[in-house]
Amino acid sequence: MILKAAWVVPVTTPPVRHGYVEVEGDRIVALGPIDQRSLPPPAVADLGDVVLVPGLVNPHTHLELGCYAGRLDPAPLWVWLEHLVRLRGKPGRAQRERQAASDGAWQSLQAGVTCVGDISRENVAWRPLKNVPIRKVCFVELLTLAGQPPRDPDELRSAVAAVEEDPLLTVGISPHAPYTVPAPYIQAALSLACELGRPWCTHWAESSEEVAFLREGPKRLPFFLRVLLWRHGITSPRLPPMEFLDRCCEGAKPGALAHVNYIDDRELERLAAAGHTVVYCPRAHHFFGHPPHPLPRLRRAGVPVTLGTDSLASNESLSVLDEAHHVYTRVPDPPSPHELLRMVTLDGAWALGLADQIGSLEVGKQADLAAFPGAPDERDPVAALIARPAPPSAVWVAGQRVT
Ligand SMILES: [Zn+2]
Structure with missing residues (x-):
């Protein structure tokens, strides 16, 4: 042809x-x-x-949340999260979220996105996604605070083993965030990714409250979260976020960090040296009302940055081209169009460990x-x-x- x-x-x-x-x-x-x-x-x-x-690459999404599109108003992360948890708790969750994963994959293809890095909370999305001819890294999410598995390294290992890979489907590993998974479990998850030779991603430095938790303690986190942390014995490492990540990463390969909305100059060098790719989600960032993203500083420090959509519960579409357009037209000091195209193709592929095959x-x-x-x-x-x-x-x- x-x-x-x-x-x-x-x-x-x-x-x-x-x-x-x-x-x-x-x-x-x-x-x-x-x-x-x-x-x-x-x-x-x-x-x-x-x-x-x-084909465009969207390295950070949660397709299963597409069934909550338009149900949640722009709000600070914690307010949104409480509402989302309530919506997900309604009856019929597994069926509607499986359908949303499949619908989201087709919507992605219709937007020119041929590869997604998709995170599924209870490892339910890979089955419906297997039936859609899109390339995907199906990240199995580890979340210790959750009511359902995978919550610990053993549950994570068996969930990962359950995923049936094929030429278009690669399994990945995603410890959710440093305030929902204790440090030894994050370390175990990243070691598992290394052992299996599969990509990993995590949410990191997404909110100022998270950064304050890592540096000082939980007092700025919302009450419902503080209760959960106390119940599960998750404590502050009392370290800056990137130093803490370096400790969790010992012996592991670089991965993808969703968001990194908050980083100070001293931590930039550490991040650049670690070799992780940052996945900036511009319209979700706007939805949650964060201050301007450190994209220009990250780029100047040599940190690879790609663009993702996050989920339809905090965004309007699953098009990374729309994300590139948003950055080009609404973010000060944007990268050039050619750089933006590279960010939503080759750099996204790199973040998913697929740069030798696609991008x-x-x-x-x-x-x-x-x-x-x-x-x-x-x-x-x-x-x-x-x-x-x-x-x-x-x-x-x-x-x-x-x-
Ligand atoms: Zn996310």
């Missing part, structure tokens, strides 16, 4: 006007300018005025592609894509057209 497009944007090399991508089976076997190749016309699918880019158009990589509207006379097709996001006209995963 040879796909011809007004623009081919490999991400790792400059955009090609009037380009092609040749796919054999699930892989890219050639690409370049169309005039440098003699092509028998029937072998070519002319996609017309489109910009062909690598750019290169010979030998998986043929995960998305075709967005774009005319050949566009001066900069990437700038146009980020400035005016539109739904893709076609999407492929592993060489198969899926929308």
Whole structure:
């Protein structure tokens, strides 16, 4: 199959006007300018005025929460969390959240997102997601404060073992956050990821109350959480967040840190040296009313940053292109459109441990592609894509057209 497009944007090399991508089976076997190749016309699918880019990657979402879309108003994190817990407690939860996971995967594909890093609280999302032709890292969440497993390292290990991987499904490990999982369990979770050679992610430095808890103690956390911490014996390490993370990570590989909304300059260097990728969720960040994200400082310090959507319970869509547009138009000192495209493709793939397979158009990589509207006379097709996001006209995963 040879796909011809007004623009081919490999991400790792400059955009090609009037380009092609040749796919054999699930892989890219050639690409370049169309005039440098003699092509028998029937072998070519002319996609017309489109910009062909690598399938977008959303490294941080909770698809199962999509059934609560529009049910929760913008609010500080803790107020939102209490409401969410109440909504999730209503009868029929497993069925509606499984359906939401599947619906969210299809919505992602329709937005050109061909790979998601999805976190499931009770490890229920991987089954419905297995039936959707999207690439996914299904993160099994460890949450010690929860009523249901996995709550400790043994329960985590058996939940991870239950996930049936396939060429599109990789299992991942996600200790929820430093205020919901005790340090030895975080260490055990990251060691398990290392032992299995699978990616890990966690929520880190998301709120100022969390940072205060890690540094000093729980007094700024909401009452319901303080009670739970006391019951489960989770105490403050009395360390800055990144120093605490370094201790939890001993012997483990770098992973993905969702949010990092709060970090001081001294901790930036430590984070850069540790090699973790930060997943900034711009519209969720706005929804929760945090002060400006340290994105410019993170980038200056050399910390890799990618963009995620978080869940539909705190966002309007599952499109990382919409996130890039939000950053480009609403955040001071934004990265360039080309950098933003890289953040929602290759850098997202890196955060999920899949950068050798997806995230750019290169010979030998998986043929995960998305075709967005774009005319050949566009001066900069990437700038146009980020400035005016539109739904893709076609999407492929592993060489198969899926929308
Ligand atoms: Zn999250």
